Amino acid sequence: xxxxxxxxxxxxxxxxxxxxxxxxxxxxxxxxxxxxxxxxxxxxxxxxxxxxxxxxxxxxxxxxxxxxxxxxxxxxxxxxxxxxxxxxxxxxxxxxxxxxxxxxxxxxxxxxxxxxxxxxxxxxxxxxxxxxxxxxxxxxxxxxxxxxxxxxxxxxxxxxxxxxxxxxxxxxxxxxxxxxxxxxxxxxxxxxxxxxxxxxxxxxxxxxxxxxxxxxxxxxxxxxxxxxxxxxxxxxxxxxxxxxxxxxxxxxxxxxxxxxxxxxxxxxxxxxxxxxxxxxxxxxxxxxxxxxxxxxxxxxxxxxxxxxxxxxxxxxxxxxxxxxxxxxxxxxxxxxxxxxxxxxxxxxxxxxxxxxxxxxxxxxxxxxxxxxxxxxxxxxxxxxxxxxxxxxxxxxxxxxxxxxxxxxxxxxxxxxxxxxxxxxxxxxxxxxxxxxxxxxxxxxxxxxxxxxxxxxxxxxxxxxxxxxxxxxxxxxxxxxxxxxxxxxxxxxxxxxx
Ligand SMILES: *Cc1c(COP(=O)(O)O)cnc(C)c1O
Numbered sequence: 030x031x032x033x034x035x036x037x038x039x040x041x042x043x044x045x046x047x048x049x050x051x052x053x054x055x056x057x058x059x060x061x062x063x064x065x066x067x068x069x070x071x072x073x074x075x076x077x078x079x080x081x082x083x084x085x086x087x088x089x090x091x092x093x094x095x096x097x098x099x100x101x102x103x104x105x106x107x108x109x110x111x112x113x114x115x116x117x118x119x120x121x122x123x124x125x126x127x128x129x130x131x132x133x134x135x136x137x138x139x140x141x142x143x144x145x146x147x148x149x150x151x152x153x154x155x156x157x158x159x160x161x162x163x164x165x166x167x168x169x170x171x172x173x174x175x176x177x178x179x180x181x182x183x184x185x186x187x188x189x190x191x192x193x194x195x196x197x198x199x200x201x202x203x204x205x206x207x208x209x210x211x212x213x214x215x216x217x218x219x220x221x222x223x224x225x226x227x228x229x230x231x232x233x234x235x236x237x238x239x240x241x242x243x244x245x246x247x248x249x250x251x252x253x254x255x256x257x258x259x260x261x262x263x264x265x266x267x268x269x270x271x272x273x274x275x276x277x278x279x280x281x282x283x284x285x286x287x288x289x290x291x292x293x294x295x296x297x298x299x300x301x302x303x304x305x306x307x308x309x310x311x312x313x314x315x316x317x318x319x320x321x322x323x324x325x326x327x328x329x330x331x332x333x334x335x336x337x338x339x340x341x342x343x344x345x346x347x348x349x350x351x352x353x354x355x356x357x358x359x360x361x362x363x364x365x366x367x368x369x370x371x372x373x374x375x376x377x378x379x380x381x382x383x384x385x386x387x388x389x390x391x392x393x394x395x396x397x398x399x400x401x402x403x404x405x406x407x408x409x410x411x412x413x414x415x416x417x418x419x420x421x422x423x424x425x426x427x428x429x430x431x432x433x434x435x436x437x438x439x440x441x442x443x444x445x446x447x448x449x450x451x452x453x454x455x456x457x458x459x460x461x462x463x464x465x466x467x468x469x470x471x472x473x474x475x476x477x478x479x480x481x482x483x484x485x486x487x488x489x490x491x492x493x494x495x496x497x498x499x500x501x502x503x504x505x506x507x508x509x510x511x512x513x514x515x516x517x518x519x520x521x522x523x524x525x526x
Pocket of ligand 1: 113173303
């Protein structure tokens with residue numbers, strides 16, 4: 030019999046708990062003349078039945094959602110080394126600042142004169158991002174990294190078409206993030222894939238063979254999805270320059286290099302940053318993000334309109350007079366509160382603090398990689414990883430154990446699993462990103478857990494196949510969960526309430 034307060038006890042849906050007439054809040058009595066909707070909205074087709082909504086008292090409602098919240102793993106509960114996602118701790122200070130009414134309660138239609146403070150935050154953030162990337166101007170419209178990629182590629186297209194030189198292809202290395210080829214295809218480009226060499230870096234000879242006058246540009250994830258810094262960027266940049274192609278820097282992994290090197294100095298024209306990975310907004314969970322795109326001078330005229338501008342008297346306004354702009358990609362000012370958090374984080378750290386953040390992200394990843402290298406070696410051991418690394422669990426296949434089993438067992442040890450089976454170029458990949466915010470004790474505990482699981486794989490492989498066993502639900506059929514989504518509750522057949 031499950032204990033009622035036990036977060037692992039089965040939790041019925043809010044509809045199953047509904048009882049007719051229960052209410053969580055009471056409205057005051059009507060003190061204005063009643064209007065019959067049939068008169069007021071005579072031309073509007075109205076539903077004749079009220080919607081089927083759950084009816085619960087406030088306490089039952091609070092308990093329901095609090096229990097559900099405890100059934101999930103979160104960064105505030107435990108370590109979350111989900112490679113590529115930078116699941117680091119986001120300081121409460123940024124939350125407190127973004128939650129101030131002066132930012133939080135701004136109406137999206139408020140005129141520019143009334144929101145000079147918010148526009149000032151965006152202007153200062155733009156200065157920071159230009160400084161950190163070594164580029165010229167930024168847009169805050171993209172709502173996430175992939176949206177920023179689409180924006181950047183639309184800028185590529187606008188730039189080339191402006192020169193009467195529409196181009197067909199975009200080059201994407203096979204060690205790029207999966208969103209890169211998707212964004213290029215979505216923008217109407219043919220994707221040319223360039224393989225990695227045996228050292229895990231872009232095969233620049235193969236790149237040379239793939240570049241021609243149809244090349245609009247290259248999208249480079251750096252550090253790449255193996256966590257490796259691409260050491261031949263200068264040569265790539267020269268190859269692009271020779272054919273008039275542009276360079277896109279996928280900066281979602283910016284916590285590895287922030288405050289240390291600037292993509293603009295490496296020849297890149299566009300960088301997108303994942304503010305919701307690098308600068309104090311939690312990633313995941315479906316909340317809003319922001320993927321600002323920072324560009325070189327030659328691409329600035331095409332940025333999404335409007336762009337922030339300053340009058341002679343110092344006041345800020347949105348400049349809509351941008352004849353070469355690719356147009357709008359987001360309503361209003363973008364996801365502003367995410368951007369407020371980012372500036373709070375940047376100011377709190379300062380330039381030196383950001384450089385330290387990057388150093389610690391790299392140190393932590395290498396510390397964990399070293400701690401497990403004899404049981405879960407790097408897939409590409411030729412170069413030292415940066416902020417994340419990809420181990421291979423292929424040696425465990427001899428015991429019938431796969432990377433997924435290792436990940437599921439980690440849940441029983443209280444850790445969120447790493448990213449599995451990505452990138453595709455590593456067999457039985459475990460992509461681990463500890464992030465800079467974890468203590469040495471946490472990293473040690475994680476290393477101990479992984480080593481114990483590898484020992485268990487040889488001694489008792491079935492224990493791994495059965496994992497997780499300490500959670501509200503056990504091993505899920507992930508394929509089925511993804512393919513047969515049931516997102517809406519409906520009364521069971523024959524049930525009339
Ligand atoms: C997360 C990530 C993206 C995509 O960002 P979203 O905000 O999830 O759209 C792109 N590239 C890399 C390298 C990433 O890690």
